Amino acid sequence: MNAAPIFRGGCKLTLLRGLIILFVVALNMSAECEETHEYVPGASARVRHPATTLKAEDLDRAQRNIIAHAWAKEYAKNAMTTAASAAAGVTPEWLRQMGPETTPGDTLFTPCPACRDQGKPVHPHGLWQWSPDKPDQLQCKSCGTIFPNERYPESIVLTAKWGGEQKFTFYGGPTFVIFSLREGRPSFTGNMRAYKVNYVQSRLSNLTLGYALSKEESLAAAARLILLRFADTYPRWLVHSGYGDYADMDPKIAAAQINNLPEPELVYPPNQPDRKLHTGYWSAGRARGVGMEQGFVVTCVEAYDLMYDATFEGKPLFSDQDRLKIERDLLFEGASMLWPDPNLNNKSVGGRMACLLVGLCLGNPELVRFGWSGFEHTVNDWFLDDGATSESPGYASMTLSGVWPIAEAMKGYSDPPGYLPKGGPRIHNLNPYHDTCYPLVWRAMYNTLQGDLKYPPIEDSYSSSSLSALSIELMAANYDDPRYLALLKEVAGADLSGGSLSKAIFLRDPELAKRPSSSIHFEDVTFPELRWGVFRTGAHGRDGFLCLNADEFRGHHHYDSLDLYYWRDNQELLSDLGYLWDHPDKRYLYRTAAHNLVVIDGKEQAGRGQRGGQFHLFSPVLPFKVMEASSRAYPDASVYRRTVMQIDHGDKHSYVLDVFRVLGGEQRDYLFHGPNNEYRVGGMGLAPWAGDAASIGYAALKNVRTATGSAPWKISWELPDQRSFTAWSPGGVGEQVFIGEGWGQRDWKNSDRGATLPYVMRRLTGDEPSVFISVFEGSKSGEECVRSVRSLKVAGDLATLPVAVEVQQDGLVDVFFSAVGASPALVETSAGRLAVKGLAAHVTLRDGQAVTGSLIGGTSLKIGRLELTLPVAVYRGAVTGQRASEHDGYYEIAGNLPPVPEGAHQTLFVDDGKQRRAFPILSMEAKNGRATLRVKSATEGFDPLPGKSWEIIPRIDKRAIR
Numbered sequence: 001m002n003a004a005p006i007f008r009g010g011c012k013l014t015l016l017r018g019l020i021i022l023f024v025v026a027l028n029m030s031a032e033c034e035e036t037h038e039y040v041p042g043a044s045a046r047v048r049h050p051a052t053t054l055k056a057e058d059l060d061r062a063q064r065n066i067i068a069h070a071w072a073k074e075y076a077k078n079a080m081t082t083a084a085s086a087a088a089g090v091t092p093e094w095l096r097q098m099g100p101e102t103t104p105g106d107t108l109f110t111p112c113p114a115c116r117d118q119g120k121p122v123h124p125h126g127l128w129q130w131s132p133d134k135p136d137q138l139q140c141k142s143c144g145t146i147f148p149n150e151r152y153p154e155s156i157v158l159t160a161k162w163g164g165e166q167k168f169t170f171y172g173g174p175t176f177v178i179f180s181l182r183e184g185r186p187s188f189t190g191n192m193r194a195y196k197v198n199y200v201q202s203r204l205s206n207l208t209l210g211y212a213l214s215k216e217e218s219l220a221a222a223a224r225l226i227l228l229r230f231a232d233t234y235p236r237w238l239v240h241s242g243y244g245d246y247a248d249m250d251p252k253i254a255a256a257q258i259n260n261l262p263e264p265e266l267v268y269p270p271n272q273p274d275r276k277l278h279t280g281y282w283s284a285g286r287a288r289g290v291g292m293e294q295g296f297v298v299t300c301v302e303a304y305d306l307m308y309d310a311t312f313e314g315k316p317l318f319s320d321q322d323r324l325k326i327e328r329d330l331l332f333e334g335a336s337m338l339w340p341d342p343n344l345n346n347k348s349v350g351g352r353m354a355c356l357l358v359g360l361c362l363g364n365p366e367l368v369r370f371g372w373s374g375f376e377h378t379v380n381d382w383f384l385d386d387g388a389t390s391e392s393p394g395y396a397s398m399t400l401s402g403v404w405p406i407a408e409a410m411k412g413y414s415d416p417p418g419y420l421p422k423g424g425p426r427i428h429n430l431n432p433y434h435d436t437c438y439p440l441v442w443r444a445m446y447n448t449l450q451g452d453l454k455y456p457p458i459e460d461s462y463s464s465s466s467l468s469a470l471s472i473e474l475m476a477a478n479y480d481d482p483r484y485l486a487l488l489k490e491v492a493g494a495d496l497s498g499g500s501l502s503k504a505i506f507l508r509d510p511e512l513a514k515r516p517s518s519s520i521h522f523e524d525v526t527f528p529e530l531r532w533g534v535f536r537t538g539a540h541g542r543d544g545f546l547c548l549n550a551d552e553f554r555g556h557h558h559y560d561s562l563d564l565y566y567w568r569d570n571q572e573l574l575s576d577l578g579y580l581w582d583h584p585d586k587r588y589l590y591r592t593a594a595h596n597l598v599v600i601d602g603k604e605q606a607g608r609g610q611r612g613g614q615f616h617l618f619s620p621v622l623p624f625k626v627m628e629a630s631s632r633a634y635p636d637a638s639v640y641r642r643t644v645m646q647i648d649h650g651d652k653h654s655y656v657l658d659v660f661r662v663l664g665g666e667q668r669d670y671l672f673h674g675p676n677n678e679y680r681v682g683g684m685g686l687a688p689w690a691g692d693a694a695s696i697g698y699a700a701l702k703n704v705r706t707a708t709g710s711a712p713w714k715i716s717w718e719l720p721d722q723r724s725f726t727a728w729s730p731g732g733v734g735e736q737v738f739i740g741e742g743w744g745q746r747d748w749k750n751s752d753r754g755a756t757l758p759y760v761m762r763r764l765t766g767d768e769p770s771v772f773i774s775v776f777e778g779s780k781s782g783e784e785c786v787r788s789v790r791s792l793k794v795a796g797d798l799a800t801l802p803v804a805v806e807v808q809q810d811g812l813v814d815v816f817f818s819a820v821g822a823s824p825a826l827v828e829t830s831a832g833r834l835a836v837k838g839l840a841a842h843v844t845l846r847d848g849q850a851v852t853g854s855l856i857g858g859t860s861l862k863i864g865r866l867e868l869t870l871p872v873a874v875y876r877g878a879v880t881g882q883r884a885s886e887h888d889g890y891y892e893i894a895g896n897l898p899p900v901p902e903g904a905h906q907t908l909f910v911d912d913g914k915q916r917r918a919f920p921i922l923s924m925e926a927k928n929g930r931a932t933l934r935v936k937s938a939t940e941g942f943d944p945l946p947g948k949s950w951e952i953i954p955r956i957d958k959r960a961i962r
């Protein structure tokens with residue numbers, strides 16, 4: 001190991017390896033508002049082209065793949081056919097029609113007035129069909145109405161003067177609320193201009209790909225015409241937002257001062273100009289108006305870079321005059337829309353990527369650095385220190401789609417000879433896949449996958465969110481991790497004939513399929529920063545995914561602190577509704593009541609920076625796994641804490657015991673929603689509810705039925721593929737149960753408009769602490785193992801909120817115990833008295849005898865002949881140091897050390913005085929009252945983060961007493 005000592009989180013630092021020294025990234029983002037760049041004519045001639053996304057090696061690899069593999073031959077053939085047809089269509093007349101002189105609007109932000117008249121749901125973006133065969137027509141996919149339409153005339157006209165007159169027209173009827181814009185007006189003509197530009201851009205991509213695979217001159221000649229047409233029109237395209245406000249001034253000035261324009265912008269009535277474009281950079285652009293100019297710029301720069309040295313009929317394709325026009329008026333001009341944006345978000349990262357590519361192509365190292373700093377900020381700051389997403393899995397995929405081209409383009413990058421950067425050393429032979437925290441990001445993308453290789457739809461993610469084939473291609477090509485290759489083989493086939501072929505043909509080693517791969521395997525995991533605890537089931541961890549979410553509230557998060565999500569055998573059991581994108585009803589998915597948790601007094605949970613969240617326990621040892629977390633999601637509640645245990649008797653028999661403790665407020669509703677409406681209730685008689693509607697109004701439920709829930713009851717769902725899901729309650733004194741129909745729509749395109757799900761609500765009121773106990777089992781129908789669930793009486797220190805539960809199965813009984821502090825407790829079980837002092841315990845009974853047991857965070861457990869003891873309930877001490885490198889990470893600790901080896905599946909909790917974080921202990925070495933705990937290896941774990949004190953909560957397990 002060649003680890004440089006690092007005394008704070010490795011992810012906040014750039015790791016120094018070999019000769020590579022990276023410049024220091026200014027964390028003060030506002031400094032970059034001043035960012036400006038100069039175009040230097042002729043500098044591109046000193047660059048070895050192609051220099052952006054594809055390099056000469058990639059083109060060569062594609063040829064080798066074409067020779068070696070049928071899939072590559074086929075792919076190249078199709079790409080060439082598409083490119084040839086694109087080239088045939090490029091004529092001056094077509095370019096005049098499809099490459100508009102007038103600034104394009106945007107394909108979004110166009111609500112349909114006909115849908116509104118027909119009483120259909122109106123999405124602020126509309127849902128449009130446009131075809132290159134009828135480029136001056138737009139059809140609503142929802143109601144079928146064709147625009148332009150004399151019933152909905154664009155009677156409002158704005159006239160711009162800068163650089164020559166341009167007219168923008170808008171629908172003159174009643175306005176729409178378009179997201180944050182109260183008085184919005186669609187422009188169907190502006191929308192169609194954007195569709196046209198998109199289409200020409202897509203044809204340019206086709207030509208670029210065809211040329212990369214063939215160097216066919218006629219394709220380059222057609223691409224040149226498109227580039228020149230864009231270089232003609234682009235300088236006059238005004239900076240505008242998709243909402244329809246246009247900055248009638250020099251676009252470079254408008255881009256630089258988007259929130260403080262030197263002159264009033266053009267807006268349609270009744271809005272008044274305020275010298276800002278609505279939502280600033282977030283929705284601004286020139287080729288479109290959605291804050292993502294990069295798509296256009298990247299397509300253009302990739303084409304130009306790749307064809308830089310192309311010839312046509314024996315002469316260079318581009319004249320000096322062409323070069324000046326394309327470089328200055330299109331590429332550099334496009335970058336000038338992007339570099340003033342000081343923000344770092346999922347859109348602006350892509351903007352930086354575009355700037356970087358322009359910088360690489362035009363030989364401008366300052367622009368390269370601006371783009372590269374976006375990569376560093378993203379990987380170090382947008383992603384959490386543990387490599388996981390700061391927003392949601394869906395947004396992580398989106399963010400990576402903005403930065404991966406930076407990593408690819410920067411592989412092997414060195415600053416031009418003689419270049420002396422202003423703020424730091426030169427960059428030499430960079431490898432972003434290893435010299436940054438990028439490896440941890442990909443590791444987290446892997447470790448948050450479900451067994452079906454999709455992400456849980458937690459926060460703003462869809463139930464279809466997954467790791468793209470392209471991402472997997474990048475992982476397999478750039479890391480020598482056999483699990484990543486196994487992932488690729490699963491999506492691309494064992495012979496690697498599928499996958500993301502457009503990337504694979506250039507990136508994939510023709511011999512890759514022969515390299516050894518392992519199987520895909522997922523471990524139980526908790527993340528120190530993401531604060532999810534995940535228990536898996538199945539031999540390779542692919543059958544089940546149980547997630548307790550104690551994450552802090554961040555961007556694109558939901559009011560979901562301590563939500564429990566449970567997926568098993570390809571079914572969502574305790575589901576999360578996911579994301580409705582920009583749908584006007586999206587609050588029904590992010591509200592507290594959309595989640596499986598406790599709602600206090602019908603209120604929303606606390607939001608950003610307020611709810612905290614930390615794990616107290618994470619102990620994943622078969623057959624009994626337990627995790628526990630708490631948060632301040634309700635600031636007035638002194639206890640908001642969830643303990644989740646998973647028992648796994650093998651042979652697919654596993655279930656979950658959930659204990660939710662709450663103290664605070666008047667009314668506490670334990671809430672979960674089932675997977676569908678095919679359910680039966682047993683053990684209680686529900687009657688229509690005629691009570692005070694206001695008390696459940698927050699959940700917006702219909703057809704509510706109710707029953708007292710003091711005795712044991714269950715609710716069972718039938719699922720596809722002969723599977724079932726059952727939720728049990730052992731009954732709670734004073735509990736009132738409500739079941740009603742609540743929000744179930746999950747598709748922003750409204751294909752499931754009106755869908756409902758049953759919401760199950762268990763209510764306790766009063767001043768006493770509430771403890772809700774549930775058992776959840778997913779199984780093959782008819783093979784359910786749980787027969788009954790009952791609460792057991794516990795005598796002891798009631799301040800620790802102790803609970804004990806018996807779960808009866810065929811031939812065996814599981815007894816569970818849980819408390820928030822270890823003090824002596826006595827439990828009356830069906831096999832006699834259990835005496836226990838600990839935080840969590842489990843005992844299996846057969847024939848009235850305790851046969852196996854586990855004790856966690858305690859010193860003693862005794863029932864019948866089963867006796868477990870531990871010398872210490874919790875080990876604690878001081879953190880004395882930490883260090884990390886790409887392949888290793890260690891904590892150095894002192895204090896009351898646990899015996900060695902205590903490593904397997906143990907969790908190290910590290911507290912910095914503000915936040916308690918959980919790390920897996922991979923191995924431990926102890927000497928003279930000090931120990932080194934390894935928390936990161938080449939394939940597992942995380943960089944250590946700063947901490948003052950540590951805790952290890954030991955466990956003891958005893959199998960098969962006879």
Ligand SMILES: [Zn+2]
Pocket residue numbers: 112113114115116140141142143144145
């Ligand atoms: Zn419509």
Ligand SMILES: [Zn+2]
Pocket residue numbers: 457458459558560576577578589590594595
């Ligand atoms: Zn959610």
